[in-house]
Amino acid sequence: KQEVTQIPAALSVPEGENLVLNCSFTDSAIYNLQWFRQDPGKGLTSLLLIQSSQREQTSGRLNASLDKSSGRSTLYIAASQPGDSATYLCAVRRKGGSEKLVFGKGTKLTVNP
Amino acid sequence: DGGITQSPKYLFRKEGQNVTLSCEQNLNHDAMYWYRQDPGQGLRLIYYSQIVNDFQKGDIAEGYSVSREKKESFPLTVTSAQKNPTAFYLCASSNPRDGYNEQFFGPGTRLTVL
Numbered sequence: 001k002q003e004v005t006q007i008p009a010a011l012s013v014p015e016g017e018n019l020v021l022n023c024s025f026t027d028s029a030i031y032n033l034q035w036f037r038q039d040p041g042k043g044l045t046s047l048l049l050i051q052s053s054q055r056e057q058t059s060g061r062l063n064a065s066l067d068k069s070s071g072r073s074t075l076y077i078a079a080s081q082p083g084d085s086a087t088y089l090c091a092v093r094r095k096g097g098s099e100k101l102v103f104g105k106g107t108k109l110t111v112n113p
Numbered sequence: 114d115g116g117i118t119q120s121p122k123y124l125f126r127k128e129g130q131n132v133t134l135s136c137e138q139n140l141n142h143d144a145m146y147w148y149r150q151d152p153g154q155g156l157r158l159i160y161y162s163q164i165v166n167d168f169q170k171g172d173i174a175e176g177y178s179v180s181r182e183k184k185e186s187f188p189l190t191v192t193s194a195q196k197n198p199t200a201f202y203l204c205a206s207s208n209p210r211d212g213y214n215e216q217f218f219g220p221g222t223r224l225t226v227l
Contacts, residue, residue, distance in 0.1 A: 004155075031214070032213065032214070034215065034216065036218075041201075041221075041223070042220060042221065043117075043119075043203055043218040043219050043220045043221045044203065044205075044218040045218070046215055046216065046217060046218075049213055049215045051213070089155075089156075091156075091216075093214065100158055100161065100171070101156075101158075101216055103155040103156040104155060105153070105154065105155040106155070
């Protein structure tokens with residue numbers, strides 16, 4: 001059974017700092033991995049999707065990497081801003097046709113001005 | 114303007130009542146999903162549908178029912194059999210045929226049992 005873990009559960013950093021959020025998964029047979037952002041009381045916003053054949057994806061100040069063999073993904077946020085404060089979730093889709101995503105519990109990020 | 118809409122934003126239910134949460138998408142996606150989110154827990158899949166007139170149970174389907182009569186719509190009914198329905202409910206959709214199957218979410222409905 002696929003399990004997704006995100007550590008730490010919460011992170012507080014000063015504005016301008018570069019930071020890394022971690023995601024690990026137990027079964028390396030994945031189709032792809034998605035990173036989401038969730039603001040309090042809101043839905044999820046898709047940030048980046050990495051296919052199993054890819055090593056990384058970039059969007060603006062965000063860079064997500066994938067190491068399937070070790071069951072790890074990281075989300076790198078450059079030059080953090082208070083507006084980046086949110087909960088970040090990662091989710092993996094199993095290889096082999098399953099349409100289901102398995103989610104981690106998220107990392108709550110606070111960027112202090 | 115493409116996207117996923119959910120209504121209502123807030124819903125209050127008396128014990129013993131059935132309530133229906135609406136989810137509509139205009140992204141032309143074949144697949145749609147319902148998740149439940151509780152504090153301190155990850156998202157849990159309730160039901161999903163990969164095509165019109167077909168749906169499958171997720172991990173926590175007991176006490177819930179769905180229908181998929183139209184491609185654009187995937188309503189969720191929370192029945193009186195659901196013992197602890199107070200939660201944040203999220204609807205999502207994706208296009209499995211594009212090779213990415215990226216999942217997009219609606220804004221959510223917060224259900225409270227009085």
